[in-house]
Amino acid sequence: MVNDILSGIPWGIFLSFMIGPVFFILIETSITKGFRAALVFDLGVILGDIVFISIAYLGSYRLIQSLKDKPALFIFGGIVMLSYGIISFIKLKKVDNLPDDVLNNEILKKNYGSLLVKGFFLNIINIGVLGFWLAIIISMGPKLDMKTSRMMTFFITVILSYLLVDCIKIVLAKKLKTKMTPTNILKIKKGISIVLMIFGVVLITQGWFPKEKEMVKNALEKIDK
Structure with a gap:
């Protein structure tokens, strides 16, 4: 059991520092909304990971199998993420010229339910995360006797x-909050919207040049053997 715990710690640290849209939004949420809001967002992300782990380990691999022949799943996820980034950017543009006190209330609103859903949603539409968890199961499963x-x-x-x-x-990022004016926070949120657009384009590109799909295909071939 101790060895299994020690094996899991490096993977958890590695996962936390994977650069993706979730990484940037977690930091932004901590700076703009505080520790509790960022933690709720992160719990939504983790819920998405649990769903993917369940699919990869307990499922019949139907969804994973479909990735071999359906790069459209990557394209769909990319379009959703790109659209989300564009919509967020447009919404921020609308509040750009508001007075600082009104602007502060607008961009610092805390809705924990929507933050939880947001974390889950942004994680679950990234099909590459499913490939990541499948790769972990393929590499670590035999060492754990698949028990x-x-x-x-x-x-x-x-x-x-x-x-x-x-x-x-989250705690380290929150320390920056005291140095953030509403205008600067708005700029950060716009930057995050652009990051989402970029990752959306990357996902769409993976649908046309599906490196992630090949990784999942190879993993499935190992399972079949």
């Missing part, structure tokens, strides 16, 4: 390590 108890220990450790490191990132 449910050992796999549970491993994945719980990965998730908890990931959450702990994210909490440290």
Whole structure:
């Protein structure tokens, strides 16, 4: 059990520092809305990871199998993310010229339910994350004898390590909040919207040049063997 825990910690740390839209939005949420809001957003992301782990480990691999022949899934996820970034940017443009006190109220609103859904949504539309979890199962499963108890220990450790490191990132990012004016925060949120657009384009590109699809295909071939 101790070895399974020690095996999971590095994966959790690695996952926390993977650069993607979730990474940037977590930092932005911490700076603009505080620790609790960022933590709720992160819990939504983790919920998405749990869904992907369940699909990869407990499912019949139907969805994963479809990735081999349906790069449209990447394109769909990319279009959704790109659209989300564009809509967010346009909404921020509309509040650009508001007085600072009104602007502050607009951009610092805290809706924990929507933050949870936002974290889950942004994670679940990135099909590459499913490929990531499948790759972990392929590489670590045999070492854990594919025993449910050992796999549970491993994945719980990965998730908890990931959450702990994210909490440290949230606390460090929150220290910047005192230096943020409403105008600067608005600029950061616009920057995050642009980041979402970029990652959306990357996902769409993966649909046309599907490196992620090849990774999943190879993983499936290993399973078949």
